[in-house]
Amino acid sequence: MDRRGFIKNASLAAVGGLLTVSPFGEIVASDIDKTEDIYNKTKKNMKVLLINGSARRNGNTFIALTEAANTLQQLGIETEIAQIGVRAVRGCIACNQCMIHSLGKCVFDDDVCNEIIDKMSDADALIIGSPVYYGQPNGSVLSLMQRMFYSAGSKVRNKPAAAVCVCRRGGATAAFQTLNMPFQMMNMPVVTSQYWNIVYGTSEGEASLDIEGLQTMRTLATNMAWLLNKIHADGNPDYPKYERQKPMNFIR
């Protein structure tokens, strides 16, 4: 078998969860069966919501998120992949109606935003995946995040979060940084992996050839499952208590 054929077979097997890759690049049998025992103590059915910010439902971002979702499921955690889809997602217009009326959702109910807020409320953790467009997350993902965090921030507070970026060649670290910004204002513990959560691919399906990228997704999912189990060890989530916030605008 030539090198290309080998890589294809190995990555297909890795997608199926049969094989994994050592830090030295060799393909080794998966350790998932062993790690599963650690997580059998799970007290409640925990759920991770994964948002596919790509308009391509089955594109490369979907492949990356599916890899993480499969590992989470193997570790006893429920998952749902929410699709942002192809319909327009409007941007925040700073009308503040959500704040003034404590809506807990966006005042505009004509796109996917409030539907995703509902899903997010039910979930214990969040993974947001986006294709990289000009070194940034795509426009729809940014519009969605800005509206959902502004109007429903209390529904995500303390829930572990991670961003995933998918690109052809470059700009993923800048997009990754952007996606992570709101998590850090929402008291959401940011879950890490063995590398930045980046998967490479251009045409639909190509991401399944990025062996290291997919392993990064599995490690991310393993870390998220580990953290969720720590937080929920006693059945109820063990979240911290805070002092009342003291907002200060820098205008005199």
Ligand SMILES: Cc1cc2nc3c(=O)[nH]c(=O)nc-3n(C[C@H](O)[C@H](O)[C@H](O)COP(=O)(O)O)c2cc1C
């Ligand atoms: C408008 C647009 C801009 C893009 N900009 C970048 C870019 O800056 N860097 C890059 O590596 N890929 C870029 N790409 C390629 C996509 O990130 C890549 O095809 C990715 O796999 C798409 O993910 P998806 O299949 O989940 O939609 C761009 C694609 C489009 C449509």
